[in-house]
Amino acid sequence: MELKVDVSPELSGTVKAPPSKSYTHRAVIVAALADGISEIRDPLVAEDTLSSVEACRAFGVDIEGNEKWSVTGSGGELETPDDVVYLGNSGTTLRIMTSVAGLAENYTVLTGDESLRTRPMQPLLDALKPLGVEAVSSRMNGLPPVIIKGGFRGGETSIEGSLSSQFISSILIAAPLSEGVDLKVEGEFISRPYVDMTLDVMEKFSVPVEYSDGVFSVEPSRYRGRTYTVEGDYSSASYLAGAVAVAGGEVRIENLFRDSRQGDRIILDIISEMGADVVVGDNHVVVSSTGELSGVQADLHDAPDLLPTVAVLGALADGRTEIRGVEHARYKETDRIRTCATELGKLGVDVKELRDGMVIEGGVRGGVVSSHGDHRLAMAFTLIGLREGITIMDGEVFSVSFPDFPERMRSIGCRINLPQH
Numbered sequence: 001m002e003l004k005v006d007v008s009p010e011l012s013g014t015v016k017a018p019p020s021k022s023y024t025h026r027a028v029i030v031a032a033l034a035d036g037i038s039e040i041r042d043p044l045v046a047e048d049t050l051s052s053v054e055a056c057r058a059f060g061v062d063i064e065g066n067e068k069w070s071v072t073g074s075g076g077e078l079e080t081p082d083d084v085v086y087l088g089n090s091g092t093t094l095r096i097m098t099s100v101a102g103l104a105e106n107y108t109v110l111t112g113d114e115s116l117r118t119r120p121m122q123p124l125l126d127a128l129k130p131l132g133v134e135a136v137s138s139r140m141n142g143l144p145p146v147i148i149k150g151g152f153r154g155g156e157t158s159i160e161g162s163l164s165s166q167f168i169s170s171i172l173i174a175a176p177l178s179e180g181v182d183l184k185v186e187g188e189f190i191s192r193p194y195v196d197m198t199l200d201v202m203e204k205f206s207v208p209v210e211y212s213d214g215v216f217s218v219e220p221s222r223y224r225g226r227t228y229t230v231e232g233d234y235s236s237a238s239y240l241a242g243a244v245a246v247a248g249g250e251v252r253i254e255n256l257f258r259d260s261r262q263g264d265r266i267i268l269d270i271i272s273e274m275g276a277d278v279v280v281g282d283n284h285v286v287v288s289s290t291g292e293l294s295g296v297q298a299d300l301h302d303a304p305d306l307l308p309t310v311a312v313l314g315a316l317a318d319g320r321t322e323i324r325g326v327e328h329a330r331y332k333e334t335d336r337i338r339t340c341a342t343e344l345g346k347l348g349v350d351v352k353e354l355r356d357g358m359v360i361e362g363g364v365r366g367g368v369v370s371s372h373g374d375h376r377l378a379m380a381f382t383l384i385g386l387r388e389g390i391t392i393m394d395g396e397v398f399s400v401s402f403p404d405f406p407e408r409m410r411s412i413g414c415r416i417n418l419p420q421h
């Protein structure tokens with residue numbers, strides 16, 4: 001299905017940010033490892049998070065409900081899945097469940113869609129070995145499918161921090177159910193806010209994590225089940241806030257918390273620097289704009305998922321936008337530096353690819369682009385449509401992380417087509 005967006009008038013109204021994908025993953029997986037029953041309130045119900053639900057069920061965990069999830073914790077007693085576990089498009093599920101699989105007996109096979117089977121895994125597989133987990137890439141190329149043999153006893157290990165923070169989150173989440181782990185992060189530590197979110201959820205489920213001199217330390221401990229409410233998603237909100245910045249008007253976005261640990265909350269600083277007005281409340285923001293934006297310099301090393309949004313905003317701004325520090329955006333659903341540059345080029349944008357980012361001269365026309373099957377490209381490129389009109393082929397992939405994206409965009413005045421159910 002294609003997404004079509006026509007030139008839209010100034011936006012207005014109130015819209016709720018969907019629940020955080022990253023927090024939903026963490027809450028349901030930690031609850032699955034906990035003692036007792038947990039209730040996950042306002043979880044994100046999307047393809048990626050349902051991959052985490054199904055993965056936990058594959059290990060014998062009972063999870064019930066739709067709008068809220070009741071999770072009967074395993075206490076770490078996990079069954080060996082009776083089949084290969086398919087994780088769809090979810091890199092977060094793949095990484096975190098690789099260490100969780102080490103807590104089960106026997107062998108687990110994790111796989112996913114064509115995109116997921118390009119996501120690098122070898123640093124995590126190597127880091128698990130000293131902890132007692134034998135894990136291999138089935139094609140011996142460092143990519144999924146991966147095969148994990150239980151035996152996560154714990155100990156000391158180290159991991160390269162420059163490729164993905166999910167490797168760190170993965171080992172930390174499983175660590176309390178072992179004899180304890182000391183995990184040293186080597187080199188540049190990118191996407192660090194996601195590890196902060198991991199520690200946040202672990203602590204909310206009663207497991208403390210110490211950090212000192214680049215080493216995370218987790219003692220043997222038990223997660224305790226609880227009621228947990230998922231906060232709003234700043235990555236998804238970047239499309240809502242960006243739409244106002246581009247089309248002009250004023251919109252109140254609810255369910256965004258001032259004290260959030262999400263790294264993608266910097267989208268508010270970026271659009272403000274570009275010329276929008278942002279007023280931050282305790283649990284909402286109000287974005288207003290004339291629609292006139294100026295180029296900006298953005299270091300996205302801690303917020304890689306903002307690359308498509310900021311790249312598109314740069315194309316719609318006056319002057320130059322320079323995005324740096326985000327080479328790891330090349331290892332997502334697509335090589336987002338390459339795919340964003342390619343599609344912006346199709347719309348006449350002067351864009352220069354860099355190893356770790358891109359330089360964009362403002363100026364863009366409407367036209368037809370491809371999402372490359374990447375949900376964040378599909379959603380980010382709709383912002384061009386608000387000003388110039390656009391057709392996004394394979395646009396339905398927004399359902400990976402934001403199933404009612406068209407409806408929420410339409411509710412504030414975006415002239416976006418609704419999927420034909």
Ligand SMILES: O=C(O)C1=C[C@@H](OP(=O)(O)O)[C@@H](O)[C@H](O)C1
Binds near residue numbers: 164166169304
């Ligand atoms: O841990 C998480 O929830 C995520 C971590 C980030 O990946 P990297 O740590 O690989 O940058 C981000 O791109 C992804 O959307 C979600």
Ligand SMILES: C=C(OP(=O)(O)O)C(=O)O
Binds near residue numbers: 091092332333401
């Ligand atoms: C890369 C992303 O998620 P994941 O790593 O879970 O596939 C994303 O949501 O942009």
